[in-house]
Amino acid sequence: MIRNEVLPNRQECAGSLRNVIDALYVLNGKWKLALILSLVQSxxxxxxxxxxxxxxSAxxxxxxxxxxxxxxxxxxxxxxTTPVSIIYEATGYSQTLKSVIGELSAWGGQHREKVKQSMRKQS
Structure with missing residues (x-):
């Protein structure tokens, strides 16, 4: 526990929880963020x-x-065209996930290192 930190009240916690649930509902599954990242590139x-x-899979x-x-x-x-060409591209709204993807990437790298260290200790 961190001292002198103001803890959120029950209403703020409930609001944060709803926001996280909404975000996870829209971005659920293991593929959505990877697909967005792929299409943001080009x-x-x-x-x-x-x-x-x-x-x-297709x-x-x-x-x-x-x-x-x-x-x-x-x-x-x-x-x-013949045959019909379909191109997928990221919208501007996808850019709102840039900081989220960056944070997840940083956390994923830290977690990977933690797992590697745990495996070394077990060997």
Missing amino acids: SKRFNEIQKEVSGI KVLAKELKDLELNDFITRNVYP
């Missing part, structure tokens, strides 16, 4: 996304892209 076709985000990718489009994180642009 616009891509379906197959390009599937190659870059290894391990995701069925899951299609569902996740629909969910991200519904929540305004990406746009699906259809071009009337």
Whole structure:
């Protein structure tokens, strides 16, 4: 416990909890943030996304892209070529996750090191 730190009241805690639940509801699953990160780097076709985000099946990718489009994180642009070209790109709203992704990346790196250290101690 940290001394002299003002603890949030019950109402503030409940509000924070609701906010976290809402965020996790929209970004649930192991693929959504990876897909957003992939598309923030550059616009891509379906197959390009599937190659870059290894391990995701076509069925899951299609569902996740629909969910991200519904929540305004990406746009699906259809071009009337033969055959039809579909390009996915991140929206400006995706940029609002930049600090979240950065923090998760930093934490993930710390956690990976912690796991490595724990494994060394066990050997």
